[in-house]
Amino acid sequence: xxxxxxxxxxxxxxxxxxxxxxxxxxxxxxxxxxxxxxxxxxxxxxxxxxxxxxxxxxxxxxxxxxxxxx
Numbered sequence: 001x002x003x004x005x006x007x008x009x010x011x012x013x014x015x016x017x018x019x020x021x022x023x024x025x026x027x028x029x030x031x032x033x034x035x036x037x038x039x040x041x042x043x044x045x046x047x048x049x050x051x052x053x054x055x056x057x058x059x060x061x062x063x064x065x066x067x068x069x070x
Contacts, residue, residue, distance in 0.1 A: 001053035011052050 004011050018030065032038040034050060041047055055061070 001051070002056055003051045003053045008052075014052060 018027065022030065028038040031040070035048060
C-alpha cells in the first residue's frame, strides 16, 4: 500500500470528519476497528501508527485499511 501524505485531500477529509463530525462513541468505534481496542494505549495515541493509503494502480478506488494489528 502506498501511504498518502498527511496533506493529501483524502487524508484531510478523513480527519476533518473524524474530528468535527464524529461523536465520542464513533471515535471509540474507529479506534476499536483500527486497533482492536476502544481505549488509547497507556503510552498515548501518538504511539499508534495510523496510515491511510492507496494500492498502487488503484488510484481511482477508495482508500484501503489494514485494521486490527494488535
